[in-house]
Amino acid sequence: MTKKTYERVGLTSGEYDRIVEILGREPNELELNLYGVMWSEHCSYKNSKPVLRIFPTSGERVLQGPGENAGIIDIGDGLAVVMKIESHNHPSAVEPYQGAATGAGGIIRDIFTMGARPIALLNSLRFGELSNDRTKYLFENAVAGIGDYGNCIGIPTVGGEIYFNDCYRGNPLVNAMCVGIIRHGDIKRGTASGAGNAVMIVGASTGRDGIGGASFASVELSEESQENRSAVQVGDPFMEKLLLEACLELFETGCVVGVQDLGAAGLTSACSETASRGSSGMNIDVSLVPRRETGMIPVEVMISESQERMLVIVEKGREEEVTGVFKKWGLNSSVIGRVTDDGMLTIRDGDEVVGRVPAKSLAEDAPVYYREYEKPAYLQQVGVLDEESLEVPKDLNGVLVGLLKSPNIACKEWVYRQYDYMVRTCTAVAPGSDAAVVRIRGTNKAIALTTDCNSRYCYLDPATGGAIAVAEAARNLICSGAQPLAVTDCLNFGNPEKPGVFWQFRQAVSGMSEACRVLGTPVISGNVSFYNETDTNAIFPTPVVGMVGLVEDTSHITTQGFKEEGDAVLLLGENTQEAGGSEYLKVVHGLEQGSAPRLDLDKEKRVQDCCLELIRAGVVKSAHDCSEGGIAVALAECCISGGIGAEIEFESRCRKDFLLFGEGQSRIVITACQSDLERIKDTAARLDVPCTVLGRVKGKELVIDIAGQREMEIAVEDMGTSWREAIGCIMG
Amino acid sequence: MKFGVVVFPGSNCDIDCYHALRDVLDQDTEYIWHMTKHLGFYDCIVLPGGFSYGSYLRGGAIARFSPVMDRVVEFAQSGKPVIGISNGFQVLTEAGLLPGAFLRNNSMKFVCENVYIRTENASTPFTKLCGEGQVLKIPIAHGDGNYYVDDRTLKDMEQNNQVVFRYCDAEGEATAESNPNGSLQNIAGICNREGNVVGMMPHPERCMEEILGNRDGTVIFKSVINYLKGGAVND
Amino acid sequence: MFNAKVYITLKKSIADPQGNAMKEALLAMKYDGVKDVRMGKLIEIKLENKNAAEAEKRVRDMCETLLANTVIEDYTYDILEVGP
């Protein structure tokens, strides 16, 4: 075998030698391709595995941690929530509409593969600055792709986040998250066991589309991948809707031993992973796989990434039950092989054996790399911020409006009105507050959902930035009245073979892990996306956190908008004067510099506990955390959402601009009836949480005094218009 | 009294309509599978929203050839109440039970939001409890909701009082700004000549409970329940 | 075997939001000679039929019943024989 051959499938000579050792012979062309896709970073996590072990993954409520198609967390009453997030960055960079759509499609399959009914979608998006035409095109089409897929299949897209930064210009990020609900007893796993049981492929037929997709996700984007067209797939949400209903109906028959969706690396990964998990083997015949195109050779069938397909392992003798259910839904289902007990994945084309390798070796024996890491040099320069040289702006009203118009802070309604966030009639809090809240039918409970990550903090300090992503997600859930339960994460980074990138990766994971430990939210599923770079430019480290929380009683559901004239406005936590990494520095001073905001996790935990206790006690009328844009923007958002003004007074002697727009952590703005003030202060004191009355809800303007001086005075309606229309104006 | 909610492949508001009728309004309700060739006994049939057949080709174009649709047509022709919501409305126009057709929203984008609609005809089975001119706040969620009909038919429809709802602002004015999709004359809902078949783009089943923040949709279904209770006038 | 190409266009009297949007986009891209854009559908159908007349009848039927909505759309088609 020539050197070129293994390089063509993305393997190194070391990896090739290892394969020869495993097989005791040279692999044939088909076998080599199987290793190529399965040992790619995307499928094998060969570069990230040792680092991911740092994450806390267990907890009382964890029913399924990482390692399956999705994680599962108990919410009581015999019910559980299934969750997972996944990246579709590279396909979306090439074809944003279909890339994003199939991203949504893929993550939905991961959820119903577990036996769960998908009930909500979220997403996390990153693009370059909107001044660029290509960026507008990517943004517009990725949003439409995500929206159309979810809308058509009838799963509400209830939340997400979007940031714009030049570092994403050539390599946008499209991460999709899905959440499902399941009874404990109904959980399915991706396991093939019981020699003689049938291996069936169900759903769409197989074509050449997406061939090489898995390895596609594991290489840097080059001019060439613009040409790499067959790697783009077209989503078919209608087919997936049928597949979803058919699978859930099928699971009720009890004939299913195991099930796995066909995602990256298609049949190869589904067969080897299920067999490997079940410590068994599998004997399949590719000629039995229904095809959409003619002339496909076995290797193409094995690695095709055609969408909307599933592999189902069925009890021997009950194959017809499967066929019956799928027929009812107008779908294909075919027996393509049998489970064996020899541990081998044997691939036949009719009678001829065309490949035979140990199933485990594909799924689990990819080499693990302990990459070199080194603190990157750029941190030296960006870490310092000469605050003295920055002038305090005269027109603070103008600064606030400028921030409200910044696409990173502006209202995302332009996006989410393209998403059907109401279908299933369970969305109690729609997009636009800190977290979405979805009620659980048949109970008094609800779950709160969010995705978060400020990647600028991660760029300045990946450990702190990673921790803040977790803390902010939890804070958003708390503000909605939920107890944070668990995390699914999507780690978007550059090329891990670069020591600087790998350092960022390790730091971010360790920061996230510490925050997860302190806040009691184990990581139960996730995804790693490396090689997010173009030419020489890597993206900011972007470890996106998806989090789910439990609202014990729907009466606890809380939103960010101010509610009633006369209510007291309070701050849990303390104002600081940290300007580093803020949107203010970027928008007004053109700087992405300084230290990321400090995060004291114990204090964060106390603030969150305090807020939730007060919400559960029924004394909190609105709650909103301070994030991008600082306390001024947080107050403005409370005013806009509530359609009512406020009079605020700060005592602080901090620098005015840093006080108003700095992004110090662990702060939540709440409102309450004046008569509940004492009770709130007592609770805060008992929990050792700073609590100050900032003012009261009043009138049609947001008025802010600092140390007795009137500093800001601005009509809620004007702020609302600037904030609401900013993105629409840019998009035209 | 029994309601039937038709399930086409790709329907996705079927469960919402079912829930609204059975759980919120406590009505006997059943799903009707699209392959059904013999309809059981129903008093009212609901064609739900969603994306029957993916809304591929055109919304409702393929669904209208489902076997169940022959039965729905007979049911409608017998004078019993039928309502099509969103994609269900599209199915009704494709099937010829209601006039007109749908174009892409003039914004070219799918739109999901609360809108206001004004009741223009309060005498259909589904609007009997609305006052004439009553303004309801009801969400829409569609990409092809831009209603079109030719001039002659429109005149006819207006003469027969077949426009049931128009998009309007909170005060009830049918302005251009309050039209979310470019529909002709702000039309949001219509009925057939006889008034027993109603189609509407907004989703009343999405706003029938306090926890969803709005209960304006209730009046649509309460109307038909009331109508059916009030003695089988048309039977 | 026949290859049919069915062309479906919005009736002339009906405003075409998609075509308009495309026209605006083209003008914004400085294709200034563009006077009008109309958006339609092209449906390609492979069908097995004994003879051309039968194939044509089939295609016309398909257009009338399913492919076009004659309230808003017109259709035309080309049919090509492509071997047995």
Place this chain on the structure above:
Amino acid sequence: MFNAKVYITLKKSIADPQGNAMKEALLAMKYDGVKDVRMGKLIEIKLENKNAAEAEKRVRDMCETLLANTVIEDYTYDILEVGP
């Protein structure tokens, strides 16, 4: 003045969900000779250009930049001169 008809089709290797659904629908409606259905777009453009060569270049440019998504679609066009 020129009338251009642009035909946009999905590349052969790419799955066509819409075409598939239509094929199934036609078969269910007993159009049993139907072997394959593919869904594409027809874009009609009126444009003012000095000469045919220039018009053609324009149309090709439009296809490449806006009308077709060349990652997944192919295009062809016909151009007809229709008077001054």
